[in-house]
Amino acid sequence: MKNVKSANYWQIDHKIKNILGIEGVVVLPSAEAWQKFKWVKSLFKEKPKEGYFLWVKKQISFPLTTCITIASPKISQNLTNLLVIEKGLRIKANITCNAAENNLYGSHKAKGKMILKEGASLEYSHFHQWGEKDFVSPDYEFILEKDSKLVYTYKNLLPPENLILKTTIYSGKNSSSNINFLVNAINSKIRIQDTLILEGGNSQGIVKLRLVARKKSDIEAISEIVAKNIVKGHLDCQGLLVDKDSKISLAPKLLCQNKNAQLTHEASIGRIAEEQLIYLRMRGLTQDEAIKLIVTGFLEIK
């Protein structure tokens, strides 16, 4: 195991295709971890059916990778995932969930808990890529202990027919979070509900939503920050309506329970400016290529 430079979990339909740990990184099916560790039992009400358990106990120099794929028709995945980063470790994770084909009518439900222990840092890149008839419903909780730092980017450029995305972040003292949701809806119904709960003193967070609605898409997003202490939070929600048949509803919500907290938000929904399209077409791009380039730019987070 000494020279192995990866720790990963790879599942297709309900079958684990590859599971690889390394010294200091425990990788197990979540059902096995539930049996093996008492503390895991305390985190979930029921024994997990499927999904991954990643426990990082030592610093590693490469990203953790997981890939969960639906490759057969009418598969219904019901995942329970757990990621634990021990104190002071700085970790990157590349998490992919996808469908291998466009018309599999799959269902992908996932419940996840991501725990960052004191002083830990996690850069979590979550990529989704689905078929146009899939149903996808991830419900993730991030628990940020004291002084921890989270950068979470959810990117979905090929969405399913239905996406219900629920994310909750609990922020401990002095923790910081930078949360990005980037969704390019194409003939999709998207429901997003994210809540950043700033519990610990001096915790801070920024949440950015970049939502594009194309081809009869319907997006509803409720993005909320709750301040329970002297904290700082900012919401930045932006929607881009590409065609007439789509709609976007953005609801930024700030709940302040401490008079010294600082919460701000900005929200806008716009369309592609005609002048931008003309400019790019005069450079030789077709209408579709120009829209694609503008959308790619819109979904770019600095």
Next chain:
Amino acid sequence: MIKMLLTLKNLYVAGNGKKILNGIDFQIRHNEVQALLGPNGSGKSTLAQVILGNPKYEIIKGGIFFEEREITKLSMEKRAKLGIALSWQSPPAIKGVKLSQLLEKISKIKFESKKLDLTPRFLERELNLEFSGGEKKLSELLQILSLKPKLVIFDEIDSGLDIKKLEKVAKIIKKELVAKGISILLITHSGTILRFLKPKITNVILNGKIICKEKDYKKVLRTIRKYDYEKCKKCKLLAD
């Protein structure tokens, strides 16, 4: 017979229900530099946009021909592919799209940006977002050079550039475009660029009509500076 590069025949154009161009006749050959001067609102920029096919403008009458092929109804991208390029006076900002990304998509040749004193860092900036006037012009020029066009219309390339920068830009246009036989139409209000690029014909447009075609650009500039465009209306060298 010398093949014309671009011909505009009796072109009448409206925008927002208002007549803007009123019977434009214009021709430019291969390997030729021409200028188009006119006061604000005379139709200079509209003419450039119409040549490139901006659908905002409606062609009421007349036609546009490129290398003797009618392109009046051709889409903007197809005109660009034929080799017609426009350097915009005020290009729009596109958030999130880097100049380098656009260059990657449109370039037919790789033009060294350092020849324009543009740093790699500049190429990574978002397109026209918070660019200064001069930076916009240089970004436009870089895109034009990368497109390898046959005809370039520069819409007010000389505004927003100080004289030193303008001299440099003119030198590059000369070396990379004029010397390679690429035709240029310089649309300018101030006329500052003309002394560097010496157009073969200087056209004056007034109220959407070209009323003067003069070989001596200095003469036109002198007249305009002295009498504004009022004298042009009475000029003996009226267009055909």
